[in-house]
Every structure is written in structure tokens, then in C-alpha cells.
Amino acid sequence: MSITLIIFVLILLVTLGITYWAARRTTTTSDFYAADSQLTAAQNGFALAGDWCSAAAFLGFSGLTALYGMDGAFYALGPLVAFCTVLFLIAEPLRNSGKYTLGDVIRSRMQTRSSLLAAITGTIVVNFAYLMPQMAGAGILVRLLTGISYDWAVIFVGASMIVYVAFGGMLATTWVQIVKAVLMLGAGAIVLVLAFVLVHFDPLSFFADTEVKYGSSYLLPGNYLKNPFDQISLGLGYVLGLAGLPHVMTRFYTVPDAKTARRSVVWVMFLAGAFFAATTLFGLAAASFVGQDAIRAADKGGNLALPLLAQYLGGGKDSFGGELMLGFVAAVAVATILAVVSALTLSTSSSIAHDFYVNWMKAGHVEGRQEVWIARLAAVVIGILAIALGILAQGVNVAVLVILAICVAASANFPVLILSLFWRRFNTGGVIGGMAAGLTSSVVLAMIGPAMRGSEAIWPLVNPTIVSLPIGFLGAVVGSLITTRDFENEKRFDAFLLQVHTGSAAE
Amino acid sequence: MVGDDTRIDAAHAAVRALIAAKVRFLLPMTIIYFVGYIGLTVVAGFAKDLMAIKVVGSLNVGFTLIALNYVLSWILALIYERVANRVFDPLSSAAVTSARGAAR
DSSP states (O other), X not given: OHHHHHHHXXXXXXXXXXXXHHHTTOOXXXXXXXXXXXXXXXXXXXXXXXXXOOXXXXXXXXXXXXXXXXXXXXXXXXXXXXXXXXXXXXXXXHHHHOSSSHHHHHHHHHOOHHHHHHHHHHHHHHHHHHHHHHHHHHHHHHHHHHOOOHHHHHHHHHHXXXXXXXXXXXXXXXXXXXHHHHHHHHHHHHHHHHHHHHTTTOTHHHHHHHHHHHOGGGGSSOXXXXXXXXXXXXXXXXXXXXXXXXXXXXXXXXXXXXXXXXXXXXXXXXXXXXXXXXXXXXXXXXXXXXOHHHHHHHOTTOTTHHHHHXXXXXXXXXXXXXXXXXXXXXXXXXXXXXXXXXXXXHHHHHIIIIIIIIIXXXXXXXXHHHHHHHHHHHHHHHHHHHHHHHHHTTTSOXXXXXXXXXXHIIIIIHHHHHHHHHOTTOOHHHHHHHHHHHHHHHHHHHHTSHHHHGGGOSSOOSSTHHHXXXXXXXXXXXXXXXXXOOHHHHHHHHHHHHHHHHSOOOO | OOSOHHHHHHHHHHHHHHHHHHHHHHHHHHHHHHHHHHHHHHHHHHXXXXXXXXXXXXXXXXXXXXXXXXXXXXXXXXXXXXXXIIIIHHHHHHHHHHHHHHHO
């Protein structure tokens, strides 16, 4: 355990150094929200990989594969395919039409206050639904890995993210993500090579060995997600939900133009995709070498499969190599959480400061320097709130929130964003209708489903996206059609299209 | 917006040409990854027997299709980048040029 702490303190010192460096370069709103849009494609690609690989991806996918076989491999595939949606439809139009937030895109299309408020709601609901389980997960994980108590672990994670975001803004957040992504990929590569050496570079032996140990059903679908519709619903949630996550969208404002945004998505698809594919092999290797019983004994959900595999490959328990590998992977897992919660805090504070305070309350009449201070203050307040919620969440079932985050992103944010970008007739009524219908149906179905109510569920699916997504789109279309046509908006649409597709304003 | 209507129309026509090119490439590509991935989840849910057929050793059709989905996503990403650089970007520049002409 002491090795974990030493490595982790090193990572912490590096990230604090980065924050100090970034803070001196963060003065304008563009610096704070978007790192002055000066990142290269490779930098943003690594940062996106750091952004999108939460602890659920780093530890969870391997654990699910170790315990449930093929269903874990499905969990890992979706997040890569999701980037096809982002690359084809979202990344470049967002870069071209927005400035810092989802609210900016909706506001420039609709130019109404109520549509901006709907975008703020979508941003904050998704971010908090994402942030709270991350904080709770951080508490459990840091306690498990270092031995400090849950409450202190949450306070420690929360305090670190407040420092990164409030002082260093997007520049610090980005570099924390890049450091995390490099560490994560490095740890993954080491584990993969060691595991391959052990089986003489024949990955097929992982399949053969686990089939012998756990039966042929282990290599088949349906061990974790029993209902076939849940499998499909999860897939839809991933593929369209990623494009509705505000903290991921914000990353496209950190590059200078659409071409760089495009190239950065290709980067992340190869970086994160390779990692996701490797988690399937990690899971099989862990089930083969460490064994399901030992993995379950360490953590019922399987989250320690990868650290235990690393320990085994390093030489086993109580060997120096084993403890070093365990410590390294564990420290990277904590860094992973820090990078994700920082991005969520930054995205939420941008929405509160830029969308809500400056553009909604003050109609844009706020001086730049003052806006940066408001955004910093918002980051501190959100961080403290996240710490409080994280502590309250101890022992509460947060699984439903994880589902809710991705489901609301797919069912409310995604329809509103895509129709804003591509449908002339779409209006403020549609924004509100889509947001309300997608949000309500997601929340209600998640609350009456098995994730919340267990065996007493009224609704059969864990992930409601397959139903809530069409409801969200329906709400957006019906909302547009039953309210008065906004002819001014439709007339502006040609100019908006020019902006969306070329990044150049008409005037 | 200043500028005469015919030139604004020309700018809008250039944007429409860009959008038409995007639809021509992106519609089939979107259908391919969507059907490929969502189709795989449907097969996983309803045709377990198919997924169980062995390909090499203990490796079955299911894991093979998952691996192919990774490769498919990567290939589509590279194709998209190539098409965007060679087809979309020139059309986009043309639209910007005619829009600037319209505003002058």
C-alpha cells in the first residue's frame, strides 16, 4: 500500500506543478473555458482519451469481462463506436458554431432566453448525474487502495479537483487529462506485454483457458445483461449519449478549427479504442490467472480485476514486483478519477458562469475578467457541493445515476443538439419539448426500473434509452410543430448553416 | 447583412453543395456503423447460438464480430478524415469565398 501512496503523491505533485504553470497563463475567459483554443490535435486527442475513460472504463470493463465474459467486451466496444457519431455529426459543427458550451450553440441558433435555460438544465443534470457516482466511486476506490477513510478520500479528491479547475481552468484540466491518459496507456501496455509473455504471445489461450475454467457459457452474451433489450438499449445509450455529454463537447472548443477537431477525434479513437480492446484481454487474463473467486473476494463488482492482474504479473503478492505493479495501477486509477471529475467540474462551472450568470441573467453584459472570477467561484462552489453529495452518497445506490447520466445525454441533449444543427423548422418550443420529454422519460423510467427498485421494478429495463430516446425526439418535433413558427429563426438558418459547416460567419 | 441577394443565394448554394456531399458520404457510413454495432447487440440478445459457433480454437463468432467492430470503426474514421480533407474542405472554402463575395 505504501508504494501506491508514493506513486500517487508523485502524480499529485506533477499535476499541482501543471496547475501552477497553467494558472499563470489563465487570464481571459477564452483561457479559462477553452485553453485559448490553442491545443494541437494530438494534445486534444490524448485529453479526450483522459476525459472519456473514467474509472468505470479503466477498472470496470476488465472487471466485467473477468466476471461475466462477453458482456464485458460489449461494454468496452460501445464507447469506441460512439466516437463515429461524434466524428461524423458533432465534433466539427460544434467547433464551428459554438464558443465554450452547449448553451452557446443553442443560444446562437434560437436567440431566446428560454432555450438557453433548457440547455443549461440539460448540461447541469447530466454533469451532476455523472459527477456524483464518480465521487462515490472515488471514495470507495481510494479507501480500498490506500486505506484512508471514505469521507477523507472524497474530500481529498474534491479538494484536488477544485484546485486544478479554479486555478488552472481548461489548461490545467487538459494537462491533467493528458498525464492521466499517458499513464493509463502506459500501464495498459505494460500489463498487456507481461500477460502476452506469460502465454507465449498466443492470446487465444486466454479464451481456451477461461472456457475450461468457467464453462462455454462464459464466452457467450447474456451473463450480465440478462434482458436482450437491455443490451440494445445500452448500445444506443453509448452511441448517441457520448455526443450529448457536455464535458466531452467542451473539448472541441480547445482546438483552433474544425480540421484539428476532426484529427483529434481520430487520435482518441485509436488511443482509447486500443485501450478498450485491451480491457477485454485484461479481463480474460485476470479470470485465467487470478481467478474469479479471488477477484470477487477483493471486490464484489470486480473492480479490482486489473490491479490484481498487475500484481500477479509483477510477481505475485508480497513480491516487490507485484506490489510495485499493484501500486502503479492503483495510483493510475486514482489519477483517472481526478481527471474525469475535474472535467465535469469545469464543464458545470462554465455552464453556470457563462450560460447562466453572464448570458441568461446579465444578457452578456459582464466584463471578461469578472466572468473568469465568477467561473472560478462557481468551480469552488460546485466542488464543495460534489464533496457533500459524494459523502451523502455513501451506501446509497448510485448505479441508477450512472445510467441516468448517459441516458439523459442521449435522450435530451442529443436530440436537441442534432435538431438545432440540422433542422430549419426547429424552434424554442422544440428545444423545451425535447429537453422536457427526454429528461422526464429518462428519470421516471430509471427510477421505476431494476437499477433503483431491484426485484420490485415496475419497468423491466436497467437502461431506458431505447424508449426515452424516441420520446425525446418526439418531444422535440412535437414541441416545434405545435408552437408558432419562428420565421426570423428560419430565415437566419441559412447563415447558421454556413457557420456550422464552414466555421465562417456570414457577415 | 449587406450585399445583393443573388450573391447571397450563390453562397447558400455553395453551402447546399457542401451539405449534399456530406449526406452522400455520411449517410451510408452512418448506416454501416450503426447497423454493424446495434445489429451486433441484437444478434447477441436474440441469436446466442450464432455467437457460440467456434472460429479458431475457443474463439467464437461473438468475439470475432466484436473485434471486427473495432476494426470497422477505425477504418471508417480514417475514411472520414480522408474524405473530409479531400472533398468537404475544398467545398467549405468555396462556400466561404462566395459568402465573403456576397458580404462585400
